[in-house]
Amino acid sequence: MNAPPLLDIRNLTVEFATRRGTVQAVKAIDISVGKGETVAIVGESGSGKSVTSYAVVRILDRAGRVADGSISFSGIDLVGASEAQMRDIRGREISMIFQNPRAALNPIRKVGRQIEDVLLQHVRATRATAREKAIEALEKVRIARPQERYDAYPFELSGGMCQRVVIALALACQPQLLIADEPTTGLDVTTQKAVMDLIVELTRERGMSTILITHDLGLAAAYCDRVVVMEKGRVVETAGAAEIFRHPQHPYTRKLMKATPRVGMSLHDLLPEGAPASGTAAASAPARAPGAGPLLLVENLVKEYPRPAQGSFLARLAGKAEKPAEPFRAVDGIGFSVERGETLGLVGESGCGKSTTSMMLNRLLDPTSGRILFDGEDIGAIPARRFAASPFRRRIQMVFQDPTDSLNPRFTAERAILDPILRMGAIRGGAALRARCEELAQLVGLPVELLDRFPHQLSGGQKARVGIARAIALDPDLVILDEPTAALDVSVQAVVLNLLDDLKQRLGMSYIFVSHDLNVVRLLCDRVIVMRSGQIVEQGSAEEVLGAPKAAYTKELLTAIPHPPA
Amino acid sequence: MLSLIGQRLKTTIPSVIGVIIVTFLLTRVLPGDTAAYFAGPAATPQAIAEIRSKLGLDQPLPVQFVSYVSALVKGDLGTSLTTGQAVTADLAQRLPASAELTLLGLLISMAIALPLGVLAAVRQGSWIDHLCRIVATAGVSLPVFFTGLLLVYVFYFILGWAPAPLGRLDAFLSEPPRVTGLLLVDSLVAGDGETFRAALSQILLPAVTLAIFSLAPITRMTRASMLAVLGADFVRTARASGLSSRKVIGTYAFRNAMLPVVTTLGMVFSFLLGANVLVEKVFAWPGVGSYAVEALLASDYAPIQGFVLTMAILYVALNLLIDILYGVIDPRVRMEG
Numbered sequence: 001m002n003a004p005p006l007l008d009i010r011n012l013t014v015e016f017a018t019r020r021g022t023v024q025a026v027k028a029i030d031i032s033v034g035k036g037e038t039v040a041i042v043g044e045s046g047s048g049k050s051v052t053s054y055a056v057v058r059i060l061d062r063a064g065r066v067a068d069g070s071i072s073f074s075g076i077d078l079v080g081a082s083e084a085q086m087r088d089i090r091g092r093e094i095s096m097i098f099q100n101p102r103a104a105l106n107p108i109r110k111v112g113r114q115i116e117d118v119l120l121q122h123v124r125a126t127r128a129t130a131r132e133k134a135i136e137a138l139e140k141v142r143i144a145r146p147q148e149r150y151d152a153y154p155f156e157l158s159g160g161m162c163q164r165v166v167i168a169l170a171l172a173c174q175p176q177l178l179i180a181d182e183p184t185t186g187l188d189v190t191t192q193k194a195v196m197d198l199i200v201e202l203t204r205e206r207g208m209s210t211i212l213i214t215h216d217l218g219l220a221a222a223y224c225d226r227v228v229v230m231e232k233g234r235v236v237e238t239a240g241a242a243e244i245f246r247h248p249q250h251p252y253t254r255k256l257m258k259a260t261p262r263v264g265m266s267l268h269d270l271l272p273e274g275a276p277a278s279g280t281a282a283a284s285a286p287a288r289a290p291g292a293g294p295l296l297l298v299e300n301l302v303k304e305y306p307r308p309a310q311g312s313f314l315a316r317l318a319g320k321a322e323k324p325a326e327p328f329r330a331v332d333g334i335g336f337s338v339e340r341g342e343t344l345g346l347v348g349e350s351g352c353g354k355s356t357t358s359m360m361l362n363r364l365l366d367p368t369s370g371r372i373l374f375d376g377e378d379i380g381a382i383p384a385r386r387f388a389a390s391p392f393r394r395r396i397q398m399v400f401q402d403p404t405d406s407l408n409p410r411f412t413a414e415r416a417i418l419d420p421i422l423r424m425g426a427i428r429g430g431a432a433l434r435a436r437c438e439e440l441a442q443l444v445g446l447p448v449e450l451l452d453r454f455p456h457q458l459s460g461g462q463k464a465r466v467g468i469a470r471a472i473a474l475d476p477d478l479v480i481l482d483e484p485t486a487a488l489d490v491s492v493q494a495v496v497l498n499l500l501d502d503l504k505q506r507l508g509m510s511y512i513f514v515s516h517d518l519n520v521v522r523l524l525c526d527r528v529i530v531m532r533s534g535q536i537v538e539q540g541s542a543e544e545v546l547g548a549p550k551a552a553y554t555k556e557l558l559t560a561i562p563h564p565p566a
Numbered sequence: 567m568l569s570l571i572g573q574r575l576k577t578t579i580p581s582v583i584g585v586i587i588v589t590f591l592l593t594r595v596l597p598g599d600t601a602a603y604f605a606g607p608a609a610t611p612q613a614i615a616e617i618r619s620k621l622g623l624d625q626p627l628p629v630q631f632v633s634y635v636s637a638l639v640k641g642d643l644g645t646s647l648t649t650g651q652a653v654t655a656d657l658a659q660r661l662p663a664s665a666e667l668t669l670l671g672l673l674i675s676m677a678i679a680l681p682l683g684v685l686a687a688v689r690q691g692s693w694i695d696h697l698c699r700i701v702a703t704a705g706v707s708l709p710v711f712f713t714g715l716l717l718v719y720v721f722y723f724i725l726g727w728a729p730a731p732l733g734r735l736d737a738f739l740s741e742p743p744r745v746t747g748l749l750l751v752d753s754l755v756a757g758d759g760e761t762f763r764a765a766l767s768q769i770l771l772p773a774v775t776l777a778i779f780s781l782a783p784i785t786r787m788t789r790a791s792m793l794a795v796l797g798a799d800f801v802r803t804a805r806a807s808g809l810s811s812r813k814v815i816g817t818y819a820f821r822n823a824m825l826p827v828v829t830t831l832g833m834v835f836s837f838l839l840g841a842n843v844l845v846e847k848v849f850a851w852p853g854v855g856s857y858a859v860e861a862l863l864a865s866d867y868a869p870i871q872g873f874v875l876t877m878a879i880l881y882v883a884l885n886l887l888i889d890i891l892y893g894v895i896d897p898r899v900r901m902e903g
Contacts (some may be wrong), residue, residue: 091809095807096807103799107896509578559621
């Protein structure tokens with residue numbers, strides 16, 4: 001650390017003007033990044049990690065401003081620099097990669113043209129050479145057939161491919177510093193690994209410095225030299241990646257580390273020290289209606305989607321079009337069972353058919369063929385649009401992925417929780433409904449005084465609790481959980497996972513837990529099914545499948561999880 | 567692209583059939599008796615009955631409908647009783663006048679509204695944003711006949727800059743050879759500068775009147791749509807990669823923001839085309855709007871039916887054009903063809 005750092009942030013304070021006065025999003029932080037160094041900024045939502053990076057390249061939105069402190073980048077004062085100077089620095093000296101790569105690209109401009117725009121802006125190419133250089137940039141991020149991809153629009157590319165384009169865009173002008181803001185959030189584990197490996201390789205090759213902004217401590221530790229932990233706008237700890245895992249100093253870092261699911265932990269280990277043990281006085285599962293056999297038995301389940309017909313309209317009109325292609329099989333003949341009181345994990349990457357499967361089991365979607373036996377009855381034979389009227393509806397409920405999007409913004413928490421009861425007409429009368437609602441709120445640990453609030457007045461964790469309370473309102477036998485914690489911070493996820501486990505013990509339900517996070521599945525599930533391209537690759541107990549996988553694909557998934565240094 | 571057009575055309579067939587039936591029925595339930603109107607106040611009941619049977623109005627409705635449709639298939643919209651001419655000839659004469667006025671009005675409106683909306687969004691909360699709000703509110707709250715009369719009063723009566731508001735062309739000039747029916751275009755085709763200037767000076771005031779009225783929806787839509795796009799992730803990416811603000815706003819934001827604006831433009835255009843009766847009245851403009859209103863007052867069926875049908879077909883054609891434009895702007899739409 002003798003040479004002056006490439007980026008030196010000192011005493012930086014960023015303020016936002018809001019309706020309720022000025023809010024400090026970043027409070028007097030110091031961060032420095034050396035030449036060729038990779039630094040992670042880790043924190044949960046609202047920690048100010050993204051705002052810090054926006055302040056560095058000065059793309060804060062209108063309401064935000066740097067109130068105090070200095071940012072110097074290889075001797076240039078970025079806070080005081082003119083807009084024209086900043087424009088030359090952005091993209092040429094400092095570039096950014098964002099999360100949600102598809103939205104980060106202009107939807108109606110060819111990706112090649114978007115790379116050209118940057119090259120031309122920074123005079124790295126002339127009109128004559130731009131195309132060639134853009135294709136070269138695509139080649140460098142290992143996009144297959146870059147000549148063709150030049151003419152592709154973002155919607156024609158997969159998420160991982162779009163992220164590669166964004167990386168190509170960011171690295172096109174060979175900047176000295178790359179800021180990657182949650183570059184792999186929302187991507188599958190194997191894609192995440194490929195993208196991260198690519199970023200690290202390309203930046204090392206060029207001797208670039210990198211700032212990786214992430215909420216995932218494991219990812220930070222696996223790929224970075226140094227880790228900066230932020231909480232509520234302050235830097236609470238800065239240390240070497242290996243060091244921070246071995247000896248976390250600050251209580252917040254410890255809490256964050258504890259909450260990150262890892263191999264060899266139990267669910268309760270995720271909670272901070274001194275938290276009440278789950279299932280207090282576990283008046284264990286009230287005996288459910290006894291029934292023979294498994295609760296759910298799925299046999300040879302298939303879902304097909306027709307492919308769009310080929311050929312132009314005129315050709316089709318003339319009857320000259322080719323025959324429509326074979327229908328696409330999203331779910332291709334799978335079979336499994338769920339025992340009473342069991343949690344079954346459904347694992348796979350995007351497009352593997354796990355969501356289609358969960359929609360069919362929940363009877364929101366009709367299967368093409370196969371049987372779904374629930375408590376011995378073939379509920380697959382009841383059409384999805386009439387299932388709401390079936391007595392089975394109340395016995396199968398669902399918790400959805402995004403706690404915000406799955407709540408009606410015009411309903412209070414109470415109305416949302418009571419929604420299934422009102423529709424199924426189990427309880428009548430205002431007082432009785434309110435009593436039941438309060439009982440449910442207590443079950444899921446939602447303070448009763450929050451029941452009159454609207455979703456936008458609740459935090460992410462509280463909204464997740466409302467979603468769970470709604471799902472258990474009718475005492476279902478089976479709850480299908482579709483990535484219920486994917487949108488939550490790790491510490492909130494820890495609490496929600498414990499809550500789910502606790503509820504299962506108390507109410508004796510069965511769960512189907514759909515997730516792409518193998519570490520979470522390992523903690524919560526008794527048995528696991530691994531899916532790929534609509535088929536089951538492997539199934540068995542969680543220990544077997546995730547501890548000693550047999551299928552090559554499961555092994556691949558497991559190795560793709562970032563492993564922090566031990 | 568062709569298949570997209572083909573598919574859109576197919577979906578318009580039912581709506582055109584619907585329009586034919588509805589206009590026929592609507593004109594029949596209108597109050598007023600055509601035969602009595604044309605026979606004059608002093609006519610005897612026998613004379614009225616005679617006219618009625620001559621017009622075929624004594625036939626049952628289904629029979630009338632069949633004869634209407636079979637004439638329609640041959641391209642015959644019937645004869646106007648007020649002008650004594652074939653409705654097709656009347657419309658062919660008057661539609662270009664309306665189209666020219668509306669098009670020019672819309673062009674003026676776009677030339678002001680699009681930059682104003684974009685600037686208002688880029689400098690949100692500045693004086694230009696407030697100006698945008700004032701212009702839009704004023705434009706939409708002043709009735710067109712009022713702005714029209716005000717313009718005539720100021721520019722013709724007081725300043726004397728504009729010619730008398732009496733139709734499309736000075737009575738002493740002769741129309742250029744008809745090519746498109748749009749005088750501005752035809753005079754240019756004929757290379758007749760004097761006629762062009764005269765036609766322009768006649769059309770300017772009514773076109774501005776229309777433009778003032780249609781400013782509001784276009785400005786507001788442009789501003790809202792620009793604001794949404796400027797907050798999008800890809801604009802952030804463009805900024806973070808150092809693109810100039812001209813590139814970011816012009817190429818990245820504006821083209822994306824145009825999608826909803828194009829839809830609004832189509833709606834405003836078709837609305838103006840049929841609804842600018844008041845402007846046509848104020849400026850003695852021989853357009854279709856005033857033609858239809860006069861026919862309506864006289865219970866003259868044929869022109870009304872012809873007018874509504876023409877408008878419906880124009881509307882369908884316009885929507886098709888917008889769909890094609892959408893496909894040009896947005897590659898995602900092109901895929902669905």
